[in-house]
Amino acid sequence: MNNYQYINAWVDDGIARIELNRPNVLNALSRSMIAEIIDSLTHFDTSDDVKVIVLSGAGRSFAAGADIKEMAEDDPISLEKLNQFADWDRISNIKKPILAAVQGFALGGGFELVLSADIVFAADQTKFGFPEVNLGVMPSAGGTVKLSKTIGYRKALEWLWTGERMGAAEACELGLINKVTPPELLMEEILTFAGKLKEQPPLSLRLVKDTVNKALDLSVYEAMQYERKNFYLLFASEDQKEGMSAFMEKRLPNYTGK
Structure with missing residues (x-):
C-alpha cells in the first residue's frame, strides 16, 4: 500500500512495515x-491482515529529528492553528503492538517516535537524545x-537540559529500549520478535x-481493577476458548483474533 511520498509501507505475512524514507x-x-x-x-491497526507493526528508517539513520527549516519561522498563533501535535496524539490510540528497529540517530522528534513504540531494538552504535534545548526550544x-x-x-532533566546524546547501551540500561544488537542483525532480530x-x-x-498503558497513570488499586475487567473481557473471546482447549489437548493453538 505504498501511496506515500515520505515513507514506504507494506505487509509481509502478518507483519506491517513502515520505513521512514527521507535518507538524504x-x-x-x-x-x-x-x-x-x-x-x-x-x-x-484496523486491518485484519496485520498482527504487528514494525517501524524502521531507510539509510543510515532512524530519524535525526524534526525538519528545522519547516518550523524556523513559526510563531505561537500559527502553531496553535496548525495543531500539528494532534497527529502525534493519535499514536497512543494504536492498539496493535508497535515495534521499532533503530539505527544511526534517533534525536528530537525521532527519539519521541521511538518512545511512542512499545518495543525497541537498536543497533549498538545508535545515538539517542533531545537536542532541542540547543535551539532555544524543548x-x-x-x-x-x-x-x-x-x-x-x-x-x-540531565538529558533534557544538556541536549547530549546517549548511546544504545545506556539507553537500554535506563529502560528506554529493550535490546541492543549488532547493526547487521537489527532487522533480523526485530522481525524474529x-x-x-x-x-x-x-x-x-x-x-x-491497554492495561499497561493505563497502569502508568492510575493508582495501583485502580489499575488492578482495570486489569481485572480486561481479564474478564477476554473470556468472551473465541481465542480464550481455543487457547485453553489447545492447552488441555496438548496441541498448538490456532488464534483468529475473535
Whole structure:
C-alpha cells in the first residue's frame, strides 16, 4: 500500500512495515511525513491482515529529528492553528503492538517516535537524545513526559537540559529500549520478535497493551481493577476458548483474533 511520498509501507505475512524514507536528510520528520506515518499506522491497526507493526528508517539513520527549516519561522498563533501535535496524539490510540528497529540517530522528534513504540531494538552504535534545548526550544511531542516517566526526574532533566546524546547501551540500561544488537542483525532480530508476537492471541496483546498503558497513570488499586475487567473481557473471546482447549489437548493453538 505504498501511496506515500515520505515513507514506504507494506505487509509481509502478518507483519506491517513502515520505513521512514527521507535518507538524504537522515529521515528528518517533516509534518507531511508524520501525517503519512500516522495514516499508515491507523490503516494497519484496523486491518485484519496485520498482527504487528514494525517501524524502521531507510539509510543510515532512524530519524535525526524534526525538519528545522519547516518550523524556523513559526510563531505561537500559527502553531496553535496548525495543531500539528494532534497527529502525534493519535499514536497512543494504536492498539496493535508497535515495534521499532533503530539505527544511526534517533534525536528530537525521532527519539519521541521511538518512545511512542512499545518495543525497541537498536543497533549498538545508535545515538539517542533531545537536542532541542540547543535551539532555544524543548521537546513538544511527549519527549519530556515520556522520558521522565521512564527514567525518572533527575536523569530526565540531565538529558533534557544538556541536549547530549546517549548511546544504545545506556539507553537500554535506563529502560528506554529493550535490546541492543549488532547493526547487521537489527532487522533480523526485530522481525524474529515480531514473528513471535504474530503467533500470540491478538486480543490478549491488545488488552495487555491497554492495561499497561493505563497502569502508568492510575493508582495501583485502580489499575488492578482495570486489569481485572480486561481479564474478564477476554473470556468472551473465541481465542480464550481455543487457547485453553489447545492447552488441555496438548496441541498448538490456532488464534483468529475473535
